[in-house]
Amino acid sequence: xIAGAQLDLGFVRHGQRTLLGRKLFSWPFVLTRxxxxxxxxxxxxxxxxxxxxxxxxxxxxxxxxxxxxxGAAAYVTSQGAASVHRAHSGDCTEEEVRLDVAPGGxxxxxxEPRILFPDAALDARVELAVAEGGMAxxxxxxxxxxxGGGDRVFRSYRSEVLVRRPGxxxxxxxxxxxxxxxxxxxxxxxxxxxxxxxxxxxxxxxRMAAELTxxxxxxxxxxxxxxxxxxxxxLGIRLAAGELRAxxxxxxxxxxxxxxxxxxVYPGPRPG
Amino acid sequence: MFDLSQTLAxxxxxxxxxxxxxxAFSWGIxxxxxxxFVPSRGALEALIAEHLxxxxxxxxxxxxxxxxxxxSLEEITEIxxxxxxxxxxxxMREGSRRAGKALIGVASKLGGxxxxxxxxxxSGDATLGHLTVVQGLVYRDFGVTLPAAELLSGWTLVxxxxxxxxxxxxxxxxxxxxSLATAREVLADLLLAPVxxxxxxxxxxxxxxxxxxxxxxxxxxMFAT
Numbered sequence: 001x002i003a004g005a006q007l008d009l010g011f012v013r014h015g016q017r018t019l020l021g022r023k024l025f026s027w028p029f030v031l032t033r034x035x036x037x038x039x040x041x042x043x044x045x046x047x048x049x050x051x052x053x054x055x056x057x058x059x060x061x062x063x064x065x066x067x068x069x070x071g072a073a074a075y076v077t078s079q080g081a082a083s084v085h086r087a088h089s090g091d092c093t094e095e096e097v098r099l100d101v102a103p104g105g106x107x108x109x110x111x112e113p114r115i116l117f118p119d120a121a122l123d124a125r126v127e128l129a130v131a132e133g134g135m136a137x138x139x140x141x142x143x144x145x146x147x148g149g150g151d152r153v154f155r156s157y158r159s160e161v162l163v164r165r166p167g168x169x170x171x172x173x174x175x176x177x178x179x180x181x182x183x184x185x186x187x188x189x190x191x192x193x194x195x196x197x198x199x200x201x202x203x204x205x206x207r208m209a210a211e212l213t214x215x216x217x218x219x220x221x222x223x224x225x226x227x228x229x230x231x232x233x234x235l236g237i238r239l240a241a242g243e244l245r246a247x248x249x250x251x252x253x254x255x256x257x258x259x260x261x262x263x264x265v266y267p268g269p270r271p272g
Numbered sequence: 273m274f275d276l277s278q279t280l281a282x283x284x285x286x287x288x289x290x291x292x293x294x295x296a297f298s299w300g301i302x303x304x305x306x307x308x309f310v311p312s313r314g315a316l317e318a319l320i321a322e323h324l325x326x327x328x329x330x331x332x333x334x335x336x337x338x339x340x341x342x343x344s345l346e347e348i349t350e351i352x353x354x355x356x357x358x359x360x361x362x363x364m365r366e367g368s369r370r371a372g373k374a375l376i377g378v379a380s381k382l383g384g385x386x387x388x389x390x391x392x393x394x395s396g397d398a399t400l401g402h403l404t405v406v407q408g409l410v411y412r413d414f415g416v417t418l419p420a421a422e423l424l425s426g427w428t429l430v431x432x433x434x435x436x437x438x439x440x441x442x443x444x445x446x447x448x449x450x451s452l453a454t455a456r457e458v459l460a461d462l463l464l465a466p467v468x469x470x471x472x473x474x475x476x477x478x479x480x481x482x483x484x485x486x487x488x489x490x491x492x493x494m495f496a497t
Contacts, residue, residue, distance in 0.1 A: 173357045176476035177330070182322040191478050209362075213489055223307070225485035228362045230399075236360040238481045 007031075007064040011045060011105075013071035018045040021069070028053035028062070032079075037268040041106060044073035046270075049111070051082065056114075058087030058121065061094040068105035068134070075267075078111040081244070083145075087121035087155065095124040100166070101134035101197075110255060113141035113192065113244060118152035126161045130197040130233075137258060139251055141192030143244045144181070153180050163195060163233055171231035188223065190247040194237040194254050195229065198262065202232065208261060209235055215257055221246035226254075278420050285411065286424050288431055292375045297367045298436035298495035299323065299429070303483030305442055306490060313447050319480075320433050320451065321458045327475040328429055329462045331358070332404040334473040336425050339408025340418050345393045348409060352394070355402040358473055363484045367497035369399075372406035379406075384413035423463060430455040436495060 007029040010022030017036065025031050030050040038044045056062065068074050087093055101107050116122065130136045140161060146152045156179045163172040174193060181189070200208070209226040212235070216224035224239040237254055241247040259267050284290065301319070304310050310319060335355055342348045359365045379387035386409045394400035404425065411421035430452065438448045484497050 171357055172360060173354075174360055175358065175472065175474040176326075177472075177474050178326070178476050182326045182476060182479075188479065193478075209485075210488060213486060217486075217489075223479065223482050225482045225489075227360065227481075227485035229360060230356050230365065238361075238478050238485065240478045240482060 005063040005065045007049070007066075009047070009066045009074075009076075010069065011067070011072040011074040011107075012069040013043065013073075016043055018043045018072040018074060020045065020047070022067075028060075029064075037270070038075070039268055040263040040265045041073045044075055044106070046075040046077075048077055048079055050079040055083040055085055056093050056095070056122075057085050058091040058093055061096075063096045063098075065098045065100075066107065066109065067100040068102060068107045070102040071104040072102075073106040075108045076110070081112045081115050081143075083115045083117060084120040084122050084154075085117050086119040092121040092123050092156070095122065097124075097126045099126065099128045099136065099138065101128075101130040101136050103131045103133035105131070106135045108137045108255065108259075110137070110139040110194075110251065113143055113190070113247065115143055115145045115244075116154040116157060118146050118148075118154070120154040121156045122154065123156075123158045124160070128161065128163045128195065128197065129166045130163070131166050133199060134197070135199075135262065136197045137194060137255065139192060139194045139255075141190070141239070141247055141251065143190035143247065155179060161193070161195060163197060163229070172229045172233055172236070174236070187242045188240040190241045190244050192239040192247050192251055194235075194239075194251065195233075196235040196237070196258055197229075198234045200234070202228070205232070205235060208258075211261075212237065212254065212257055215253060216250055219246060219249050219253055222250040224250050277415075278417060281414060281416050282420055282424060285414070285416070286427050286431075288435065291378050292371065292428070296495060297371060297432060297497045298440070299364075299367070299433060299497050300477075300480035300483040301433055301436045301442075302440055302493055302495045302497075303486055303490070304479065305437070305440055306493075307483060307486070309479065309483075310437075310442060313443055313451060316437055316442060317451050317454045320430060320455045322477060323429065323433060323480065324426060324455065324458050324462060327477045327480070328426055329465075330471075331473045331475040332425060332429070333422055333462075334467055334471045335402075335404045336408040336422060337418060337467055339405040340412050340421055342409070345390055348390055348405060349393070349400065351408075352400045352402055352405045354473070355405055356399045358475075359402070361481050361485050363487050363497050364481070365399075365402075367484075368402045368404070370496065372401040372403040375403065375410055376401060376406045379410040379413060382414075384410055386410075386413045419463070423459075426459045426463065430459060440494065
């Protein structure tokens with residue numbers, strides 16, 4: 001386990017199956033049973049993460065590490081949206097996720113969105129390293145919720161996603177630090193980004209961006225688009241919606257669309 | 273009392289007639305108009321304020337300052353590469369580089385020494401030449417102070433956005449002047465707050481990013497971004 005990591009998973013290829021060669025977790029993370037449920041890639045192992053605490057609190061510092069070995073394939077999601085509660089003055093919730101994908105490996109890391117409560121303070125960082133020949137689809141999303149029914153917002157939210165080749169400098173960086181939302185034109189309150197790292201030529205990536213953008217336009221209540229990432233890494237996808245339902249629909253469409261594009265078939269059915 | 277020399281430089285470089293290539297870009301205005309998110313002048317002004325607050329002040333201004341202070345071509349190149357990595361939307365990257373290359377081309381022809389050297393240095397790398405980086409080195413070339421360079425960068429963005437809205441028929445010429453006056457106040461407030469020494473470039477403009485990325489899907493468009 002890396003220093004301070006409460007969750008450390010290592011997926012490895014063993015014959016016709018992907019297995020969890022390393023499975024270390026401690027409070028608040030809980031790991032449920034893993035499943036092979038996808039037609040393609042047939043060896044993909046699906047894992048659902050739970051947090052025993054049920055929510056993220058002001059003083060929490062959560063560290064995850066997930067690595068996918070050569071030829072292995074993993075789908076990782078979480079049980080439900082993670083509520084990020086109020087942080088006392090001076091406190092800041094910290095989340096750090098490190099994802100490593102080896103050549104021939106495939107990782108889909110699609111946790112449920114965060115729900116930021118009034119006065120939440122969150123500093124979240126995702127480091128994604130994908131070797132040439134590896135593939136990763138990583139999602140990151142949030143919305144706001146004021147239990148009082150008002151317009152109170154989080155105190156601060158810093159998010160940083162770094163995408164690199166192993167050992168190299170970041171080739172794509174998605175970073176924001178906000179203490180409120182920008183203009184309310186369209187009334188958007190739920191936002192998401194997905195990052196697809198995959199080896200494809202420029203023409204193919206442009207076609208994929210155009211097709212996915214067209215598909216996203218069909219989702220009710222969603223404003224979204226895909227665009228080629230810097231350095232030929234793959235695709236970046238932005239989603240915005242008035243509420244979480246439409247954002248989830250956009251994320252699911254993106255995942256299903258790209259699975260079919262990259263592996264030829266849609267994902268297998270997930271437990272409801 | 274204002275500095276006469278700096279003021280005249282601002283008037284020249286901030287003039288819409290200065291050939292800096294900005295007229296091909298709406299930076300999301302065209303897309304957001306087409307998608308129905310700018311139904312009024314008030315919405316346009318909110319959008320301009322978003323551009324300034326959630327992107328220009330925290331992203332362009334930070335990178336411009338770094339480029340302005342950079343002492344070597346290698347340092348400028350590093351800042352340019354960082355700008356590329358931080359700009360996730362293809363059309364924004366392409367637009368930024370096109371505008372930057374136009375600006376550095378003019379500056380080089382007008383005798384800007386750093387501009388000339390960096391233009392040659394970056395010629396073999398298509399990912400270099402981002403506008404905000406070029407603004408930093410070009411304005412220093414011409415003796416503009418950093419605060420004045422920041423003002424120029426912010427103001428040329430504002431005039432570009434308002435000009436795009438006018439050319440797209442969203443507002444008339446009189447309304448455009450009113451929108452410029454509103455944006456002027458937003459920009460002035462932002463410029464009064466100094467950039468922290470440890471500021472890291474960042475932005476949060478999801479709607480603008482989406483509108484620009486949807487550009488190629490539109491059958492008719494006037495602007496590259």
